[in-house]
Amino acid sequence: MKELSIKPKIYTFDRCEEFINKFKIGKDDLIITSEHNYRAYFEKFNLHAHVIFIRKYGHGEPSDEMVEAIYKDIKDISYKRVVGIGGGSVLDVSKLFALKTISPIIDLFDHKLQFIKNKELILIPTTCGTGSEVTNISILELKSRHTKLGLAVDELYADYAIMIPELLKELPFGFFATSSIDALIHAIESSVSPKATSYTEMFSYKAMEMILKGYQEIEKYGRSARIPMLKNFLLASNYAGIAFGNAGCGAVHAMSYPLGGNYHVPHGESNYEMFTGVFKKYQALKPIGKITKLNGFLAKILGCKEDKVYMEIEKLLNVLIPKKPLHEYGVSEEELKEFTENVMTKQGRLMANNYTELTRETVYEIYKSLY
Template sequence: MQQLKLKTTIEEYVLFKDFADSYKLGPKDLILTNQSLYKAFLSPLEIPCIVIFREQFGRGEPNDEMINAIILEIEQYDFERVVAIGGGSIVDIAKLLVLEGVNDIVNVFEQKQSCNKNKELIVVPTTCGTGSEVTNISIVEIKSKHTKMGLANDAILPDHAILIPELLRGLPFKYFMTSAIDALIHATEALVSPKASPYTDLFSRAAIQSIVTIFQGIVSHGEDYRMDYLAEMLRASNQAGIAFGNAGVGAVHALSYPLGAAYHVPHGEANFQFFTPVLDLYHKYHPEGKIQELCLLLASILDVKPSEAIDSLDDLLKRLIPKPKLHEYGMKEEEIVCFVDNVILSQQRLLKNNYTALTRSDMEAIYRNLY
């Protein structure tokens, strides 16, 4: 069994200007970003790049209509590199812009069209959660299917991942937390995945240790505590990305996708809803094995008994950001069965990575308890 694959070059720079100078950004570079980041970091440097603002094509998380409009727009430009500067949504879109001959991105996600890369891809994350800068995965809402779909293909794997802690300084606390919790979930789901290896475990455990420790510091010292640990959080997110890029994620992500697509709940926040409920079921059904290893690790960080680790983690996260009931997002009780149907139909790619199998009844119970 393959133990680890990592083809992306990972680099760190203190300042955005250092990266721009090192990569000699210029007229042959297509930059996908948003206007606020452009104004803060690119505009002062007066770099003569081609710049596309993501918000000109719609807001919310990426969908097929938005991406098709961007693909049509960039046909007029001659460029050799795609540079994504932004959060997970921008990175997911940029990954698809390096593919040759695509007119309708739905055909790619439905595997009706092959993926052929013809541009270099450079990713500069501005949140500390997705880890997408080192994965071959793009997640997009397919409007006609009323759900999100994932594409996993090495053709969209970034060539370079650039970590710049300066870019996180303007990230509001809520978005810092939801993205950081997403990174924690990536590391955790990868640790208990049946595809985990001793190598991915190294990255998972390192990410969990860093993230939970920083969360404890924020609870003790306040929101601004994070500012001294931005580089560490970027690395932890990156490590979690390496882990789940190889070992995969499972039911937490699968259950979150219908909620995110239907009610536009941010990805990390939607994942947070299902995180500890899924871990509880894993522990109930198969308390030995990797879930035991996870509980021992969390117990050592949180200074609790292993039997208390999952509940203690949930308490810690709730002290950092609120966890609304699902009906507070607008979800209706009758949608529970539809959401489970959607997960079973559309998310088998993820469900096969579960630590232990979850039944339809299990998934319905999770939704009902959170509702």
Template sequence: MKLFQQKTQVHKFKNSKEFIEEFKICKSDFILTSKSAYDTYFKSLGLDAHVEYKSKYGTGEPNDIMMDKLLDDFSKTNCTRIIAIGGGAVIDMAKLLVLKDGKKSSDLFQKKVPLEKIRELIAVPTTCGAGSEVSNISIAEITEMNTKFGLAVDELFPDYAVLIPELLLELPYSFFATSAIDALIHAIESFVSPKASIYTEIFSTKAIEMILNGFQQIVLNGKDYRFDIIEDFLIASDLAGIAFGNAGTGAVHALSYPLSGVYHVTHGEANYQFFIEVFKAYNRLSPDGKLAKINMLLSEIMNCKVSEVYEKMEELLNKIITRKSLREYGMKEYEINSFADSVLDSQQRLLNQSYIKLNKEEIVNIYRTLY
């Protein structure tokens, strides 16, 4: 049984100029990025590369329509290397460009066509949450199905992950908060996954410690203190990405996808909605085993009793950014059942990677509690 793999080389640079020089960016390179990131950190470097901005393809999280247009644009170039500079959305979109004959993204996500990697990918994160720069997963909304899909195949592993802390200095606080919470969820879900191993636990544990300690410091010192420790969050997100790239995520992600698909809630924020309540359900249903182990770890970091872990965690995260109710996003009460059905119909991969597999009644109860 395979326990662990790490296919992506991880590099760190002080600034963008060092990265450009080391990787010799040239005219055969295709850069997908956000205009703000490119203008702030790369435009002055005068790169001789093909550059496209994510905003050309749409706003918000990736969907199949956006990805199809990107695939079409890329097919008209002669570029041989892909460079993704952005958050999880940008990196997830760029991952499809490494595949041979990629034309219709929904076919790729549903594995209706062969998946063959023929191009190199360099992933440069500008947030501290997705971990996409070291994972083999791309996530997109399939519009005709009104839900998100995750394509998890080794062909999507980036060849290089490049960490440049200065790229996060312009990240608005709300995006910092939800992306860092997303990284925390990656680390904790992968820790309790049935696919976890002693190797992935090491990455998960360190990421959890770094993120929670960082949050506690921000609560004590104010929001701007994040800039003093931003490198810690960037590295922690990368560690969590390595962990979930091997062990996977679970029910938190599964329950978040219909909310993201229907109401276009960003990935990290949607995951935040379900994080505590899913783990409270785990704790009620099966408090022993790996959950007992993670609860002990969390109690040590949070300096609280094991029985208080989720209450104290909820308090801390709400001091970082307030969690909304589901109805505040526009969700209707009658959608509770249809969302649960959507999870059961389309997210079996994630449900099977959960600490325990939740049934419809348990999923409905979680939605209803959060509504």
């Protein structure tokens, strides 16, 4: 049985300049990033690289339309390395441009194109959430299908994952909140996955501990308390990425995709919407198993009884993002059946990692409970 795989080489640098000097960034590189990150941290070094500002091609979650537009602009550019610098959206898009053939992007996600990686890939996160720098997954909103879909193939692994805490200094609290909640849910979901091993659990549980204890400091001392902990949150996100990159995420992510795809809710926020509903259902369906260890671990950190764990986590997360019922996003009750159908027919990759089996009726019940 495969226990653990970490494909990228992981480097940490205190400052961007150290990374630039080590990797000799220059004319053979394609940098995909945001204009803000480039102007604030990289422009002063006169890198002579090809630079793509992702927001020129659209706002919100990355989409098939966005990727096709970028491809149109760069298809005649010669480059040997792709350097993705940003949050999950930038990193997920950057992975695709290390492939030889990516268009039509719908065909790629439908596995109709051959996966050939012919460029070196360097990924540098600027948020503390997705863990995308160490996974082989790219997630896009497929606008023609009104949902998000993940592509997971080994050709999407980075060659290098670079951790630079300096890049998180100006991260607004809202982005910090949604991204770090995403990392927490990566850690929790992967800990109860059927694919979890003692190795992946080591990363899952350490990430949970670092994130939850950080949230407790924020609850106690306010939002600014996160600043000295940014490196810890960056590392916790990376640990969670290693864990879910091996063990996988399940129904929380699967059920969040229709909400994110249809109502453009940030990924971490849409995950939080589903999180406690899914885990309460897991608890009811299969109270003895990996969830027993999880609940005991969380109870110690939260200082509560095991049967109060999800209520207490919700209280703590509400300090960062107040949870809303689904109808407040504009979701209609009729759409819950469409959401359920989407999960059961389009998200099999994720649903295979559920702690226990969830039927179509059970998924609908969870949506109803959150409505």
